[in-house]
Amino acid sequence: MSKQWLMHFEEGNQSLAGLLGGKGANLAEMTRAGLAVPPGFTITTEACRAYYLESRLPGGLFREVREAMTVLEVRKGQRFGDAAAPLLVSVRSGSVTSMPGMMDTILNLGLNDETVQGLAAATNNPRFAYDCYRRLIQMFGTVVFGIEGAWFEKKLHALKEAHAAHSDQSVTAEAWQELIGTYKSLILKRAGTAFPQDVYEQLHMAVEAVFRSWNNSRAQIYRRLNGIPDEQGTAVNIQAMVFGNLNEASGTGVVFTRNPSTGEGVLFGEYLTNAQGEDVVAGVRTPQPIAGLQQDMPAIYEQLVAMAGLLEKHYRDMQDIEFTIENGTLYMLQTRSGKRTAQAAMRIAVELVRAGILTREEALMRVEPSHLDQLLHPSLDESAAPAALGTGLPASPGAACGQAVFTADEAQEQARSGKAVILVRTETTPEDIHGVLAARGVLTSRGGMTSHAAVVARGMGKPCVCGCEALVIHAKQRRAVIGGQTIAEGDWLTIDGATGRVMIGEVPLKEADMSAELLEMLQWADDVRGMKVYANADNPEDAAKARSFGAEGVGLCRTEHMFLSPQRLPIVQKMILADTEAVRAEALGELLPMQRSDFAAIFRAMAGLPVTIRLLDPPLHEFLPNLEDLLTRHAHLSAARKERAASTPETDESPGIPAAANSNERSSGPVIRSDVSRESIPAGGRQSPESDLELQQLEALIRKVRGLHEVNPMLGQRGCRLGILFPEIYGMQIEAIFAAVQDCIRDGIEVSPEIMIPLVGHANELRIMRELVDQVAQKMLGDNRNAVPYRVGTMIEVPRAALTAPQIAAHADFFSFGTNDLTQMTFGYSRDDAEGKFLTHYVDNKLLPDNPFQVLDRDGVGQLIDLAVTRARALKPKLKTGVCGEHGGDPKSIRLCREMGLDYVSCSPYRVPIARIAAAQAEIEAAEAEKNSLAEQQKIVS
Numbered sequence: 028m029s030k031q032w033l034m035h036f037e038e039g040n041q042s043l044a045g046l047l048g049g050k051g052a053n054l055a056e057m058t059r060a061g062l063a064v065p066p067g068f069t070i071t072t073e074a075c076r077a078y079y080l081e082s083r084l085p086g087g088l089f090r091e092v093r094e095a096m097t098v099l100e101v102r103k104g105q106r107f108g109d110a111a112a113p114l115l116v117s118v119r120s121g122s123v124t125s126m127p128g129m130m131d132t133i134l135n136l137g138l139n140d141e142t143v144q145g146l147a148a149a150t151n152n153p154r155f156a157y158d159c160y161r162r163l164i165q166m167f168g169t170v171v172f173g174i175e176g177a178w179f180e181k182k183l184h185a186l187k188e189a190h191a192a193h194s195d196q197s198v199t200a201e202a203w204q205e206l207i208g209t210y211k212s213l214i215l216k217r218a219g220t221a222f223p224q225d226v227y228e229q230l231h232m233a234v235e236a237v238f239r240s241w242n243n244s245r246a247q248i249y250r251r252l253n254g255i256p257d258e259q260g261t262a263v264n265i266q267a268m269v270f271g272n273l274n275e276a277s278g279t280g281v282v283f284t285r286n287p288s289t290g291e292g293v294l295f296g297e298y299l300t301n302a303q304g305e306d307v308v309a310g311v312r313t314p315q316p317i318a319g320l321q322q323d324m325p326a327i328y329e330q331l332v333a334m335a336g337l338l339e340k341h342y343r344d345m346q347d348i349e350f351t352i353e354n355g356t357l358y359m360l361q362t363r364s365g366k367r368t369a370q371a372a373m374r375i376a377v378e379l380v381r382a383g384i385l386t387r388e389e390a391l392m393r394v395e396p397s398h399l400d401q402l403l404h405p406s407l408d409e410s411a412a413p414a415a416l417g418t419g420l421p422a423s424p425g426a427a428c429g430q431a432v433f434t435a436d437e438a439q440e441q442a443r444s445g446k447a448v449i450l451v452r453t454e455t456t457p458e459d460i461h462g463v464l465a466a467r468g469v470l471t472s473r474g475g476m477t478s479h480a481a482v483v484a485r486g487m488g489k490p491c492v493c494g495c496e497a498l499v500i501h502a503k504q505r506r507a508v509i510g511g512q513t514i515a516e517g518d519w520l521t522i523d524g525a526t527g528r529v530m531i532g533e534v535p536l537k538e539a540d541m542s543a544e545l546l547e548m549l550q551w552a553d554d555v556r557g558m559k560v561y562a563n564a565d566n567p568e569d570a571a572k573a574r575s576f577g578a579e580g581v582g583l584c585r586t587e588h589m590f591l592s593p594q595r596l597p598i599v600q601k602m603i604l605a606d607t608e609a610v611r612a613e614a615l616g617e618l619l620p621m622q623r624s625d626f627a628a629i630f631r632a633m634a635g636l637p638v639t640i641r642l643l644d645p646p647l648h649e650f651l652p653n654l655e656d657l658l659t660r661h662a663h664l665s666a667a668r669k670e671r672a673a674s675t676p677e678t679d680e681s682p683g684i685p686a687a688a689n690s691n692e693r694s695s696g697p698v699i700r701s702d703v704s705r706e707s708i709p710a711g712g713r714q715s716p717e718s719d720l721e722l723q724q725l726e727a728l729i730r731k732v733r734g735l736h737e738v739n740p741m742l743g744q745r746g747c748r749l750g751i752l753f754p755e756i757y758g759m760q761i762e763a764i765f766a767a768v769q770d771c772i773r774d775g776i777e778v779s780p781e782i783m784i785p786l787v788g789h790a791n792e793l794r795i796m797r798e799l800v801d802q803v804a805q806k807m808l809g810d811n812r813n814a815v816p817y818r819v820g821t822m823i824e825v826p827r828a829a830l831t832a833p834q835i836a837a838h839a840d841f842f843s844f845g846t847n848d849l850t851q852m853t854f855g856y857s858r859d860d861a862e863g864k865f866l867t868h869y870v871d872n873k874l875l876p877d878n879p880f881q882v883l884d885r886d887g888v889g890q891l892i893d894l895a896v897t898r899a900r901a902l903k904p905k906l907k908t909g910v911c912g913e914h915g916g917d918p919k920s921i922r923l924c925r926e927m928g929l930d931y932v933s934c935s936p937y938r939v940p941i942a943r944i945a946a947a948q949a950e951i952e953a954a955e956a957e958k959n960s961l962a963e964q965q966k967i968v969s
């Protein structure tokens with residue numbers, strides 16, 4: 028009768044992992060390759076899915092299991108449940124994508140009060156037989172009946188104490204028998220039912236329990252973290268037992284074919300003699316380093332080395348192998364690709380290429396972008412690190428220093444003013460996302476490796492220490508205490524997300540070293556990829572860093588970031604608040620040399636590579652003080668003034684706060700102080716004529732801030748709309764660019780400036796702005812204008828711009844898709860608020876496949892980009908196109924960009940190497956797909 032729900036090992040192979048799970052497929056593959064694998068069979072993932080549909084084992088499955096058991100019986104010359112020669116089996120989970128330790132396993136199944144005696148007689152070793160039986164009852168109790176393991180451990184401990192046994196090995200057969208009785212009573216008491224003596228009942232219950240373990244909470248969390256689909260299900264492997272705990276010529280262990288921490292090509296692992304599988308992982312006895320096996324059992328060691336080499340060659344990857352030695356015979360119980368550190372991953376991939384096992388393309392395809400993330404983050408300069416005041420969980424790699432802040436809003440506000448901050452919270456919630464985003468690192472006193480803070484920080488590649496219990500936070504008082512020291516808001520902190528350490532002060536950080544293997548791999552990537560990789564850099568340091576990581580240009584220099592430094596902000600405010608053209612011109616005149624030297628330094632750092640400078644983009648109110656703070660201060664000054672007026676009646680009346688309605692003029696109000704903040708509010712009522720003047724200035728400022736207020740600032744007076752209304756601002760920036768170009772040319776430095784106009788939605792906007800650029804170029808460069816190869820282009824951030832791409836392209840040398848704003852406007856989701864409100868819910872509940880601000884939305888935003896590129900290129904085939912939103916550093920989005928034929932992606936400096944690899948992977952995949960489709964076509968033709 029044909030089988031529907033299971034497959035014997037010799038019937039399967041590696042390619043059937045979807046059906047047999049990784050473990051089942053590999054056991055099948057090893058069996059077919061002739062390695063010593065105990066016989067067995069695999070119940071498929073399809074049966075698991077059917078189990079979840081029907082809430083019971085699917086019809087016919089158990090009949091097939093019984094038949095398959097008969098085959099095992101013949102092979103082993105034993106019978107399941109036969110007291111004379113009992114067959115024992117293991118029942119193990121095995122998912123398609125490896126989920127180490129997340130699901131359940133039962134060993135020694137088939138033992139009962141009778142067969143245990145048979146096993147004792149057959150092996151002439153009652154101690155061994157009863158040891159196996161007590162292990163089975165314990166595993167069965169925890170896995171099938173869900174009794175906490177601690178109950179069993181307690182009884183075991185008590186038994187050992189009562190018998191003065193220091194180790195499991197010194198427990199006698201009689202003592203094990205006593206424990207078996209205790210365990211059985213424990214099950215009866217806690218589960219309300221007896222441990223089953225019918226071996227097929229055991230098997231039935233065990234298979235069901237393994238299926239159930241697919242949905243235990245740790246497996247669910249692991250799947251969510253690793254993007255493993257819930258509907259995959261697990262397979263169940265039923266395999267004849269071999270016993271590492273039979274005698275001193277037996278043992279069990281785990282080896283990696285290479286060192287998983289460093290990647291060094293030596294066998295790495297541990298083993299225990301006279302022990303069963305779980306002992307190695309459970310830490311009951313300390314395992315020996317695998318090198319010891321060479322002395323203990325030299326012939327077995329030789330065999331193991333040979334098998335490891337064979338398996339690595341066969342699977343063309345570093346393997347993690349479980350083995351058992353039964354009375355001098357070596358068996359393979361499992362092989363899978365071994366988990367490894369980022370550093371090891373690079374070394375292993377490069378060495379496998381050198382050994383001729385992998386091609387360069389295959390090695391590139393194996394690189395996990397998240398691995399690179401770990402390799403590229405700064406780490407602590409250990410020579411300068413003080414003792415940690417507390418340690419939490421190392422939740423997201425990299426070290427970070429910053430000033431402590433206790434709320435997400437504060438983190439955002441401080442970061443906006445250019446400060447490095449560490450967000451310190453008891454735990455984070457989705458509402459804190461903007462704070463996590465703004466902070467250099469995150470520290471929480473509660474929560475584990477899968478807490479919100481940990482998951483989010485890892486997703487962002489941001490250092491994070493979670494669950495630091497030594498930290499007591501008093502958020503209301505804006506302070507925390509750790510190791511007896513108080514951290515107030517603004518105090519410097521350093522966290523190390525790789526080890527979990529928390530230190531007070533600003534500990535120097537070391538930039539990541541790019542290992543020789545990583546550099547080699549990146550070189551291979553560059554040889555393969557077609558798409559260029561630029562960086563988003565707003566200052567010379569970031570530009571230099573980006574170049575050291577291999578950036579081939581600056582794809583976005585956000586010039587507003589140059590306006591935010593404490594020295595410049597007052598001048599910017601003076602420019603915004605200028606009463607007259609003359610005052611504005613004066614302020615712009617002060618800013619120009621600063622911008623000029625910024626631009627020149629970036630040009631120098633990029634040494635002739637393209638530098639895309641975006642003219643001012645955000646709404647002007649972002650440079651002014653917060654209205655609420657101003658009003659608080661006003662209330663304070665007015666109250667004090669009234670108090671003074673009561674004691675000196677001749678004082679003038681306060682002019683009062685101007686109404687919002689009559690404050691709409693474009694440029695009114697005096698030049699003001701910029702340091703209005705809660706801290707500067709005086710404590711009491713002694714006022715002077717100077718404070719009257721301050722009050723008047725404050726009121727003018729309030730009028731101005733209200734005048735600039737917009738209900739929807741992100742859809743308001745920003746981007747090129749500013750340039751059109753205030754051409755003198757863009758004019759100054761353009762002049763600074765060309766002045767910097769001249770400075771560099773004078774010093775013999777090549778430059779390739781690209782001037783980028785933001786937020787264009789209509790071709791006329793770009794036309795006017797381009798005219799402005801050309802006019803200033805003419806003024807600055809005169810007859811030399813044609814000798815400086817500058818380009819003018821635009822960001823495509825508004826859906827209308829994408830839809831009218833050909834008209835806009837008529838005035839553009841390049842398009843840079845600002846996918847942050849384009850996503851915001853296409854979805855109608857606020858990029859500042861959506862994640863903290865509904866978007867996380869959408870993603871968690873699979874309404875959306877991904878967060879569209881992280882992964883480019885193929886169907887909507889992608890379609891707009893594709894359409895814009897295709898239509899614009901029909902008019903201007905050489906139009907340069909790229910992406911400079913956050914998506915430029917996301918591997919999945921990079922693949923889509925390659926597919927749509929973009930010329931470059933631009934991302935933050937630290938993501939440049941990731942983008943280089945991802946661009947190469949996209950190229951390799953595309954070539955592979957083309958090859959396959961050609962082969963397909965040929966098949967059809969022939």
Ligand code: PEP
Nearest residue numbers: 845846847848849911912
């Ligand atoms: C964008 O919108 O994608 C972009 C790069 O600009 P910004 O993030 O500065 O708005």
Ligand code: MG
Nearest residue numbers: 824845847848
């Ligand atoms: Mg934008």
